[in-house]
Amino acid sequence: MKCQECGQKPATVHFTKIVQGDKSEIHLCESCAREKGEWMNKSAAGFSINSLLSGLLNFESPANTVAAPPRCTTCGLTYTQFSQVGRFGCADCYNHFRPRLEPLLRKVHGSTSHVGKVPQRTGGRIKTRRELDELRSKLQGAVQQEKFEEAAVLRDKIRELEQQLG
Amino acid sequence: MSVDEFLNKSPTWMRENGPESDIVISTRVRLARNLAKYPFHMLLTDRDADSIIEELRKVLASTEMKREGNFELFRSRELSDVERQVFVEKHLISPTLAEEERRSAFILRADEIVSIMVNEEDHLRIQIILPGLQVHEAWQTASRLDDVLESKLEYAFDEKYGYLTSCPTNVGSGIRASVMMHLPGLVLTNQINRILTAISQVGLVVRGLYGEGSDATGNIFQISNQITLGQSEDEILANLKGVVKQILDHERAARNQLVRDNREVLEDRIWRSYGILAYAQKIESKEAMQRLSDVRLGIDLGTIKGVPANILKELMVLTRPAFLQKITGKELAPGERDWRRAAIIRERLRSESNLL
Numbered sequence: 001m002k003c004q005e006c007g008q009k010p011a012t013v014h015f016t017k018i019v020q021g022d023k024s025e026i027h028l029c030e031s032c033a034r035e036k037g038e039w040m041n042k043s044a045a046g047f048s049i050n051s052l053l054s055g056l057l058n059f060e061s062p063a064n065t066v067a068a069p070p071r072c073t074t075c076g077l078t079y080t081q082f083s084q085v086g087r088f089g090c091a092d093c094y095n096h097f098r099p100r101l102e103p104l105l106r107k108v109h110g111s112t113s114h115v116g117k118v119p120q121r122t123g124g125r126i127k128t129r130r131e132l133d134e135l136r137s138k139l140q141g142a143v144q145q146e147k148f149e150e151a152a153v154l155r156d157k158i159r160e161l162e163q164q165l166g
Numbered sequence: 167m168s169v170d171e172f173l174n175k176s177p178t179w180m181r182e183n184g185p186e187s188d189i190v191i192s193t194r195v196r197l198a199r200n201l202a203k204y205p206f207h208m209l210l211t212d213r214d215a216d217s218i219i220e221e222l223r224k225v226l227a228s229t230e231m232k233r234e235g236n237f238e239l240f241r242s243r244e245l246s247d248v249e250r251q252v253f254v255e256k257h258l259i260s261p262t263l264a265e266e267e268r269r270s271a272f273i274l275r276a277d278e279i280v281s282i283m284v285n286e287e288d289h290l291r292i293q294i295i296l297p298g299l300q301v302h303e304a305w306q307t308a309s310r311l312d313d314v315l316e317s318k319l320e321y322a323f324d325e326k327y328g329y330l331t332s333c334p335t336n337v338g339s340g341i342r343a344s345v346m347m348h349l350p351g352l353v354l355t356n357q358i359n360r361i362l363t364a365i366s367q368v369g370l371v372v373r374g375l376y377g378e379g380s381d382a383t384g385n386i387f388q389i390s391n392q393i394t395l396g397q398s399e400d401e402i403l404a405n406l407k408g409v410v411k412q413i414l415d416h417e418r419a420a421r422n423q424l425v426r427d428n429r430e431v432l433e434d435r436i437w438r439s440y441g442i443l444a445y446a447q448k449i450e451s452k453e454a455m456q457r458l459s460d461v462r463l464g465i466d467l468g469t470i471k472g473v474p475a476n477i478l479k480e481l482m483v484l485t486r487p488a489f490l491q492k493i494t495g496k497e498l499a500p501g502e503r504d505w506r507r508a509a510i511i512r513e514r515l516r517s518e519s520n521l522l
Contacts, residue, residue, distance in 0.1 A: 012500045030500060075205050087287075090205040091322035091330045094337075101334070105327075108335055110369075111396020114328025116339035117309065119316045122202075122323045130325075 003029035072096040125165060132161050167238050167276055173249060173492060177256050177278030177295065180479050184298020188466050189417050190410070191346040191386065191479050192295055194257070195304040197312055198331045198340035199290040200322040206332040207287050215269035215285050222284055225318045226273065234311060236276040239284075242267045248497075251488030257295060262286055280311065287332050288340075290315065299414075301343060301407045305399060328395065338395030343403055344373075345410045348478065350385040350463045351420030352413075354432075361416060362387075369393050370409055384455030384482060389413070425467060436464035444515050449508040454485055458511075474518055481511055 003011045009029035016025050069079040077089035079097055088094065094101065105112045118126070135158050142151040179192040200206060201221070204214050219241070226237050242250060242263065250264040258278060263270050263286045273282040283291040292311055294304040322330040329340040336342070352358040362372050373388045389410060391402045424432050439460035442449070449457075462478035464470035483489060485507045491498050494506055 010499065010501050075209055077209070085208065086334070087208045087332050088206055088330075088334070089209045091200060091202055091324075093206075094324055094327055094330055104334060105337070105395060109338065109393045109395035111393075113326050114324075114338045114395060116328065116341075116398040116400075116402075117312075119321050119323050119329075120313060121316055122321050126323075126325050 001027055003027065003032050005029070005032035070096050070100065128161055128165055132158060132165075135161070167236070167274075169240060169245060169249060172238070172274060172278070173252055175278075176480065176483070177258060179279070179295045179297045180256070180483060181476070182297045183476070184296055184300050186299040186414060187297060188475070189347055189349070189414055190299040191348055192257075192297055193300045193304050194293065194295045194344045194346070195301070195308045196294075196342045196344075197290075197292045197308050198288040198329065198336045198342075199292065199312065199315070200330055200332065201289045202320040202322045204289060207285065207289070208332065210269065210285065212269060218289055219271045219284055221319060222271070222273065222282075222290075225315060228318060230314050230317065234275075234314060235280070237273050237280075237282075238276075239271055239273045242270045242272065248488050248491050252492050255483050255486040255489050258293075259283055260286060260291075280307065282311075282315075288336070299345060299407070299410060301345070301403045301410075305341075305343070305403055309399075335392075336394050339397070339399050339402065341394060341399050341402060342390055343406050344388045344390035345406065346386060346388050347410070347413060347417070348384075348386055348459065348462060349413070349417050350459050351417045351424060353385045354424060355420045357416065357420060361413060365389060365409060365413075368405070368409060370406065383452055384459040384478070386455075386459070386482070421463075421467065432467075433464075433469050436460050436467075436469050440464065440470060440515075443511050445512070446508045448504045449511065450504055451485065451487075451507065454507055454511065455482060458482060473515070477514065477518060481514060484514070485510060 001011045003009050004027050006029060009031070011027035011029055013028045013030060013033035014025065015028075016023065071078045072089055072093040073096065074092035075089035077093055079100060082088060082093065082097065088097075102112050135154055139151055139154040139158065142148075142154060184190070184193075201218060204210060204218060210218075219239070223239060225231055226239060231237065250259070250267070253259045253272070254261050254264050256278070258274060258281045259272050260283065263272060263283045266285065269285045271284040273284065274280070279294060279296060281293045281295075283293065292308050292315070294308045294311075296304050296307075324330055328338040331337045331340055349358060352361060365372055369392055371390055371392045373390070374383060374386065389406065391406050393402070397405075439457040443454070443457050443461060458478045458481055461470060461473070462475065465473055465475045465477075484493070487498075487500075487503055490503050490506050490510070493510065498506060
């Protein structure tokens with residue numbers, strides 16, 4: 001059987017359309033079917049992860065519509081755009097959209113914090129930064145309690161770590 | 167190695183066997199990683215894409231990377247559509263990467279166990295495919311390569327959210343582990359739907375042979391984790407492995423039940439399928455997959471002797487459209503493919519089996 005559209009290639013895609021009881025059959029070749037693709041593509045792409053995600057994202061908005069939707073100042077993506085495509089523009093989007101992200105992540109993953117592998121190099125710096133925060137608060141405590149010897153030791157340690165971070 | 171050398175050989179997962187190879191075809195682990203200083207895929211310019219690929223070339227030239235094996239980088243745009251599709255059919259690159267021909271590239275290790283996709287949905291996707299059930303082995307290899315890459319490249323990583331990815335469904339560990347299983351017993355005994363429903367309730371997803379949106383033709387199912395945030399890689403993998411082991415037990419029980427209650431009917435079905443594959447002049451892809459599944463079951467049950475068990479996984483890839491066209495050396499219309507497919511299956515069965 002030849003394709004009804006171009007009449008050249010063999011028909012390999014067959015549709016049966018029933019409109020109010022009227023049945024019609026359509027026989028097309030692959031390329032014509034793709035061109036006329038309305039029926040095919042809608043069913044194939046209609047229920048993608050994107051539309052599912054943006055469904056979840058939009059579901060979020062009513063409660064939070066008071067403030068203007070955030071925008072990522074690094075790449076310029078707005079939260080509204082993100083909620084339409086379900087993809088971030090850059091790594092900083094995670095920071096800029098943070099308050100709105102938590103409910104979404106909880107829905108998708110049932111959790112909002114990473115507990116697995118930490119990269120050695122980048123992760124090493126994160127560890128140092130955490131250590132620094134801890135030392136700084138200890139230093140404050142030591143100063144308040146007028147334990148100056150201890151404070152001096154802490155200060156030296158902090159300097160050392162700060163140098164490591166560069 | 168040249169593109170042609172890669173195109174003309176089958177990857178390790180197709181050639182070799184692994185643990186539980188009678189039911190588990192392959193195990194795949196994929197890690198999604200992004201580089202901190204570039205925008206994500208959606209906003210990535212052509213120049214960004216080129217410069218990421220150049221960074222990767224430098225990493226490949228390093229001694230640390232050379233220690234991990236022999237790697238080759240290919241720009242997608244340097245390959246023809248059919249050539250790219252062959253790599254998709256071998257499961258070495260994703261359909262998304264093949265479509266993104268302008269900006270993407272991919273790196274293959276000579277054994278085709280390791281592939282690294284560059285500028286897919288994420289800047290890097292490190293993928294390991296091993297034959298049989300080897301979840302932890304695949305993860306260890308992936309993680310080691312990940313360490314080498316991270317020692318040279320600045321990753322986008324957040325203390326709270328983990329590895330940052332283009333899509334929020336991958337954030338955290340960025341890991342997707344999948345196990346491909348051949349489950350004719352559960353399908354024939356009508357238990358498959360019940361089991362698939364149960365699987366989806368423990369945070370795992372089931373897909374067909376070629377991933378998202380593909381049918382489970384040839385009784386082949388891909389089971390993978392869905393959650394990437396809030397669970398460690400070890401937990402994710404242990405959960406997947408635990409569920410796969412249970413499915414294995416159910417599949418084996420179903421096969422025993424079939425042999426016990428319906429041996430003659432089952433053997434008739436197996437031999438019919440064998441006969442069709444051995445003599446048919448023209449066969450559609452879906453029927454071929456179903457018949458190959460029957461024959462593989464026959465081999466596993468000892469009904470068919472003298473045919474190697476690998477025939478299912480080899481032929482299910484060799485008879486895909488792009489592979490057929492590659493073997494034939496020219497473009498084939500869909501109708502022509504069915505004749506060619508039947509011919510290849512006939513030849514293969516003839517050369518491999520002692521039966522004909």
